Amino acid sequence: MDTGKSNSDWSDAEIQAAVDAYLSMLSREQSGQKVNKAHENRVLRKGALAGRTKGSVEFRMQNISTVLIELGRDRIEGYKPAKNVGANVERSIREALNARSTLTPEDFAPTADEATLERRAVKLEKQQFKGEPKGIVEPEQIQTSGKSYVRDPEVRAWVRQEAKGICEGCGQPAPFEKDGRPFLEVHHVKHLAQEGSDRPSNAVALCPNCHRRCxxxxxxxxxxxxxxxKVERLKPE
Ligand SMILES: [Zn+2]
Ligand SMILES: [Zn+2]
Known part of the structure; x- marks a missing residue:
């Protein structure tokens, strides 16, 4: 089969687009609707997968079937699982599936641990928010090795999503990317140490420069x- 451009060089964003299209087709199929796969393939190649061939997109869909079977999940019958899924592609597909379908209550849980907070925020950032998260009025301080505050991963995710990669301080695009996403830091305008809240009305997404400046x-x-x-949602506390 012609798989088009090398299959190893798909970006995470491309894989995510393929997974999103796949999951959408699967849920429509499961609710009894007819799905025109050739049409979906064309739509993808006019948008997120511009430059990919029809065969390449088709093959990627088959890769997704393979991973879903490994995970014991339903797949689209029309996409026969492909045998040779590269390790990088497989990891990327698993991450894309994770981002869309396996949110657990734990993912929303506030935490004082920076690494955990960031991991949860990154996952939540890939979601559609129903609305602005409520956040935490009085973040609790936890005594660990240093001192840190319990924060809401949804607030971090929502504020970064709102910023769309543009620093809310200087209006410039984030100066670099991290893991394929624009690097912006979420700053509490009234600092947590000054009893500022952890809510969207007290949080901004800043480039490292503007953050240091604050x-x-x-x-x-x-x-x-x-x-x-500059930022309308902010409310002085
Ligand atoms: Zn800035
Ligand atoms: Zn800060």
């Missing part, structure tokens, strides 16, 4: 005041 610059108070002007 904490260390001689004009940090003026700069912070300008954030309240």
């Amino acid at each position: 904490h260390h610059a001689s004009d940090r108070d003026e700069f912070t005041a300008s954030l309240y002007m």
